[in-house]
Amino acid sequence: MAILKITLGLGVVFILHSVVPTYYNKKFNKKAIRKTKNKNEIMLTFDDGPDKRYIYQLAKVLEENNVHATFFMVAQNAQKNPEIVNFLKSKGHKIGLHSWQHKNAMLYSYLYTKKDFENSTAIMKKLGVNDLFYRPPWGHTNIFSLMFVKKYNMKLVYWDVMAEDWSAKSTPDMIYEKLMQRTTSNSIICLHDAGENSGGAKGAPLNTIEALKKAIPSLKEKGYKFILPE
Numbered sequence: 001m002a003i004l005k006i007t008l009g010l011g012v013v014f015i016l017h018s019v020v021p022t023y024y025n026k027k028f029n030k031k032a033i034r035k036t037k038n039k040n041e042i043m044l045t046f047d048d049g050p051d052k053r054y055i056y057q058l059a060k061v062l063e064e065n066n067v068h069a070t071f072f073m074v075a076q077n078a079q080k081n082p083e084i085v086n087f088l089k090s091k092g093h094k095i096g097l098h099s100w101q102h103k104n105a106m107l108y109s110y111l112y113t114k115k116d117f118e119n120s121t122a123i124m125k126k127l128g129v130n131d132l133f134y135r136p137p138w139g140h141t142n143i144f145s146l147m148f149v150k151k152y153n154m155k156l157v158y159w160d161v162m163a164e165d166w167s168a169k170s171t172p173d174m175i176y177e178k179l180m181q182r183t184t185s186n187s188i189i190c191l192h193d194a195g196e197n198s199g200g201a202k203g204a205p206l207n208t209i210e211a212l213k214k215a216i217p218s219l220k221e222k223g224y225k226f227i228l229p230e
């Protein structure tokens with residue numbers, strides 16, 4: 001009986017600490033960005049980098065297609081690669097934050113959450129990234145996350161299109177098809193540019209880059225314009 005009570009108690013704590021805030025921020029938080037505002041405007045975003053093995057090839061494809069994207073970086077990765085941050089900024093891309101160490105906020109309490117925001121915002125500031133757009137890893141937040149999002153004057157950015165590009169099973173054609181089927185007016189597309197470093201398959205960004213060579217022109221043909229968050 002005691003075990004049942006403890007299990008139930010922990011379940012309730014987890015729901016209040018993690019599930020409710022994650023669901024609220026993802027679906028209802030009015031200040032979070034989930035879609036673009038104007039018709040036929042879409043955003044291309046990349047999570048988990050920067051990774052020097054892929055970023056220059058990816059940037060080349062974006063440049064050839066005259067498209068700007070948003071890179072939600074893991075602060076620890078950004079800290080190790082300041083030259084990539086500067087390179088992307090010089091090409092007109094936007095740098096966003098994707099947490100300090102890519103941990104799941106649902107599983108952490110106040111002290112780690114505080115450290116996560118403190119350290120990551122300090123790193124990004126030092127790298128000259130001041131207007132902070134924040135995408136939580138897996139879109140997961142806890143009951144304290146929003147307090148820090150407000151404290152550091154950040155804007156939450158979610159997505160409505162994924163293409164499972166991190167998976168070892170995904171081929172460039174599969175990623176392309178998913179992007180074409182799922183993208184609609186006002187979509188925010190979430191892709192990944194760091195492979196195994198943040199839980200994806202090794203080399204997966206090469207498939208993403210290959211898919212984009214076809215997908216960007218096709219999306220443009222459909223009348224979509226690529227924009228950055230404001």
Ligand SMILES: [Zn+2]
Nearest residue numbers: 047048137138
């Ligand atoms: Zn991520």
